[in-house]
Amino acid sequence: MDTSTALAIFRQQLEKYVVFNEAEWIIFIQHLTFQSLKKKKHFAEYGKVCCDVGFIISGSVRYYMVKDGEEITGYFSFENEFVSSYKSYLTQQPAVNYIQALDDTLLIVISHKNMHLMLNNPMLAYKMERFGRLIAEHYLICYEDRMASFITKTPEERYLDLLTNGREVLQRMPQHYIANFLGITPVSLSRIRRRILELTR
Amino acid sequence: MDTSTALAIFRQQLEKYVVFNEAEWIIFIQHLTFQSLKKKKHFAEYGKVCCDVGFIISGSVRYYMVKDGEEITGYFSFENEFVSSYKSYLTQQPAVNYIQALDDTLLIVISHKNMHLMLNNPMLAYKMERFGRLIAEHYLICYEDRMASFITKTPEERYLDLLTNGREVLQRMPQHYIANFLGITPVSLSRIRRRILELTR
DNA sequence: CTAAAACGTTAACAAAAGATAAGAATTCGT
């Protein structure tokens, strides 16, 4: 995909949050860069400050932490979604997690530095504050839903939710990533799948 | 506590996020109201749109959902913290949870209507966007931490975290609220406490 | 193309958690 197509897609997706006029857009895109991540390469790593927010033009990533030498996958992001180790990005402190490309992934990137240049550029400041607010609110709602499912639902119920809603996650993802995502072990997920199969058979 | 003291506290706490000059402050406070919630009264209820964000001057609240007729407590907020059923507030759709005062609680309230009046008031718009962004980012980080603990830690580890960090939550909170908050049953928490006692004895 | 690595299922056993109920201690409402 060429960069102008990617930018057009980005602009269209952004319009959920904020609409730039031509003059603003020209300045805005000067603060963007492209990043191409080969499969298995990292967008963010434990112990390193995450300097970027990315917007996924194509591909996908997984978020994981390492505990007792084990990788534990906590989340995924797909096309037309944002990706960052937000706490690290926002505080510019070292990240506690990894973010890794699951496929070859093309991203539009806003560095923390460029974001703050825009937040301090009178031409863009207002819209960037608004943009930042709406993005943060959007992901706040995602987290609120996800926390609620952990508090009120069993792993089996969360998996059934995934079957009905989370098409994309299930299609191409290794099952042990999904197990972690649900808060259980791969073996346990395999058993849950068996139980469901037996019931629906 | 009188209202001017409360406002002074609020102003000071807000300075973590945004600093108002005198002219702005005068307009800002015209968009605030006070709310006094008796113990056990609700700040938000299932099925009703949550129209307000509150700032807790004194007291505390718990967030809970009802599942199979059971109340399941998912979170708490204390003095100098914000409280809202954010998804409902932000989308103005009916809430899926309840928020209830644990003690008599005094709040400073910004209604959704007033928030949007300020967001559209040229005198305040920029700072309110910024305020909204920073608040959302703050709670995004809280959620990120909390999700991480659910994905990577056992209930026992989460309880031990609470023992070292969460002083306030543990002090005055019924134990079955804390159990829900940890994602387990009250009986299970009681057993975890016993195990810990036996080890440290 | 081939060897190695990763993946998903299953089994067997251990550990933990859920459900239910009983009983004592504490708190609450009036």
Added chain:
DNA sequence: ACGAATTCTTATCTTTTGTTAACGTTTTAG
């Protein structure tokens, strides 16, 4: 102050999950 309700612990039993290991299959890398 009193009875009722709530809270916490403990016990028992059941269910679920974790752990480890084995096995066949699939995918990956060189």
